[in-house]
Amino acid sequence: MRFVIVLIAALLVSGSAFAVQPGEVLKDPALEKRAREISAGLRCLVCQNQSIDDSDAQLAKDLRLLVRERLVAGDTDDEVERFLVQRYGEFVLLKPTFGTHTLLLWLTPALVLALGGIGAYTAMRKRPQPAGAALDDEEQKALDELLSQDRSAS
Amino acid sequence: MLVEAGHFALALALGLSLIQFLVPLWGARANDPVLMAVAPTTAVAVFACIAFSFLALTFAYLNSDFSVLNVVQNSHSAKPLIYKISGVWGNHEGSMLLWVLILALFGAVVAISRNSIPMRLQANTLAVQAAVTIAFLLFILTTSNPFTRVVPAALEGQDLNPLLQDPGLAIHPPLLYIGYVGFSISFAFACAALIDGRIDAVWARIVRPWTLGAWAFLTLGIAMGSYWAYYELGWGGWWFWDPVENASLMPWLAGTALVHSTVVMEKRDALKVWTILLAILTFSLSLLGTFLVRSGVLTSVHSFAVDPERGTFILGILILFVGGSLALFAWRAPMLKQGGLFAPVSREGALVVNNLFLATACATVFIGTLYPLALEVLTGEKISVGAPFFNFTFLPLIVPLLLLLPLGQTLAWKRGNFLGTAQRLYAVFGISLLATMVMFAFTYGGPVAAPLGIGLGLYLVLGSLNEIVSRAWSKGTPLAVAWRKARGLPRSAWGTAIAHAGVGLTVIGIAATAWGIEAIGSLKVGERLKGGDYEVRLERVIPRVEANYREEAAVLTVFGNGRELGTLETMKRLYVTRGMPTTEAGILTIGLGQVYASIGDAQPDGSIGVRLYHKPLVLLIWIGSLVMAIGGGISLTDRRLRIGAPAPAKTMPPNAVPAE
Secondary structure, three states, X not given: OOHHHHHHHHHHOOOOOOOOOHHHOOOOHHHHHHHHHHHHOEEXXXXXXXXXXXXXXXXXXXXXXXXXXXXXXXXXXXXXXXXXXXXXXXXXXXXXXXXXXXXXHHHHHHHHHHHHHHHHHHHHHOOOOOOOOOOOHHHHHHHHHHHHHHHHHO | OXXXXXXXXXXXXXHHXXXXXXXXXXXXXXXXXXXXXXXXXXXHHHHHHHHHHHHHHHHHHHOOOOOEHHHHHHOOOXXXXXHHHHOOOOOHHHHHHHHHHHHHHHHHHHHHOOOOOOHHHXXXXXXXXXXXHHHHHHHHHHHOXXXXXXXXXOOOOOOOOHHHOOHHHHHHHHHHHHHHHHHHHHHHHHHHHHHHOOOOHHHHHHHHHHHHHHHHHHHHHHHHHHHHHHHXXXXXXXXXXXXXXXXXXXXXXHHHHHHHXXXXXXXXXXXXXXXXXXXHHHHHHHHHHHHHXXXXXXXXXXXXXXXXXXXXXXXXXXXXXXXXXXXXXXXXHHHOOOOOOOOOOOHHHHHHHHHHHHHHHHHHHHHHHHHHHHHHHHHOOOOOOXXXXXXXXXXXXXXXXXXXXXXXXXXXXXXXOHHHHHHHOHHHHHHHHHXXXXXXXXOOOOOOHHHHHHHHHHHHHHHHHHHHHHHHOOOOOOHHHHHHHHHHOOHHHHHHHHHHHHHHHHHHHHHHHHHOEEEEEEEOOOOEEEEOOEEEEEEEXXXXXXXXXXXXXXXXXXXXXXXXEEEEEEEEEEEOOOOEXXXXXXXXXXXXEEEEEEEEEEOOOOOEEEEEEEEOOOHHHHHHHHHHHHHHHHHHOOHHHHOOOOOOOOOOOOOOOOOO
């Protein structure tokens, strides 16, 4: 089932599947670690559902260098993200922000769980008691008859 | 000629499917056994026609018949034999043909199934199955005909996408499709029950093996795809939350819920309406997956609008069947009788919780996959929903489910005792907690997720083991007796325990990825790159020319703690016909972990970029999935699922001569 994505990826991505190049790695391991973490949350805009950390498209490389540049310049993680969102729109974030336009997206899991839970609970509570449906007149009469026969027999 | 015959057989199959749809449906209404008996016969005939058609296309591929457009576009005379075969389904038209082939295969198996399926149920089921077949045959014949000829014939083909030229991907689609399409049978049985207005434990007993089988294949298919992505795409990830992956994960989650709810229905005659709905939803999600992958809507909403013919057609099928079956459900479900009472704390209650969490997880994947598309269509706003979103929302749903799993498995039917059940698991809790703490102490300062996750996985494995042990052994039982008792447990009990242990193994494998180590460097021949306890040395770079590609292979020697462990080879390939480069990762398996290396571009100074990973216990991710599928398979061999099958004769009459 991955054919399509692979096809698209293959068309868009030239060069080998080799994302972060040796030359890009920052000297400071702590800073590099932050850069990697930020990169994993940023979309390679020309790829299909790939983070810039995974992609070897030229644009992804440019963005990776940009992230590292900002970090070296002393930006916090949030500042780097804000900078990129300003430049490329929210599309660049793989985890969308919480807002009116993503309300349904973020709340669905909780809503489904809560409503499903309530639904299952009430369905379990209001189940008919084992006694089941009441007998109608005819059945009641038949039952009474049988019972009286029983009594008279004993 | 054979190609035209294949095309004709497909058209014939369409005609036969129409008969298989209309006649039995009428027969079931009119209660006419002769008309109902048309269903199994036509189902087998439809399968025969589609199988012939499929073989005709395969034959064209094997012969490199470049007068067929589909072969020209996806094959090459120099391609290895296995990829000539897998090339049949390595493209849109062929994969749709495989889709209906499997659909018809399932129909045929229901038709000749020796399990005593009541006649009306069988007729209605095969009619519904035929309706699906009709829709997809129409789709193939009108928009995706694999038998189109080209005049004049091409001299050479354009080769199969190189990424698909891989043994893993040769078998991945058939496995996945058997799973996907297999749920069509549960769907057809559900619709048949609704049409008939009757449903009972016998229904559940008949449907369960189909669901279980489809589920096991889907599990294998997804695992296979994941392992393929891991070694082929070259950066060592094994799950990307890609919409195409999600398309197969959604039916899997719903199918997992369905496998569990049918247990409740079969054993306790409860959850009927929900099970029916779930069967409908599971196949609907399979259809949705087919739509997402086949329509091109994922690439972008625009590409869908540019070439809308196929996409709109599948969307139509999707709406027709999802809408139709849900309408049928809304109309008939209230007439179904509810049965089987149970207390909230009971095995049934636990399975309801299981279904609740799985359904929510499924809904989460659903909304995450489709929300960006919907938002763009409705408001034009573009957002991305990727791995960080899914990890953030999916994990909190799955972890509680897994924590409850051993408890639910141990609870009694009807009315359980929570504390008593927890007591039966105290050794399991204790060992897992202790193991987690020990791992914590030894890896102090490392990632917290790994010990916690491995502890959880261990808890699942031990919990499953405990279930078998506690059913076979109690204090004072001699081991021999316990062993006999354990062997005498129903196969479904073993299947359940094994599948759940498989979940535990996968969880351990996933958790251990947090301990993974990655190193990047550029190496000249003779230089070394170190990542954690492992180190590689670049020995040489060999250029090679093969039939349909050229490659540069880097040979690396792997050292662990300074000791030589072996060598691995990683390649950069160029497939000549398409001019497309690929990376082949080099993998050295050490126990359950792997040292994984891939090479990048040559640097200006003559060195070559190398990416090195050590992934401890990574194989458990797929071994666990395999174990899950095996558990499902063992459950399938349970005696009660074979009711109606003639028992094999234990002893042969003395003078009987075996048939020649």
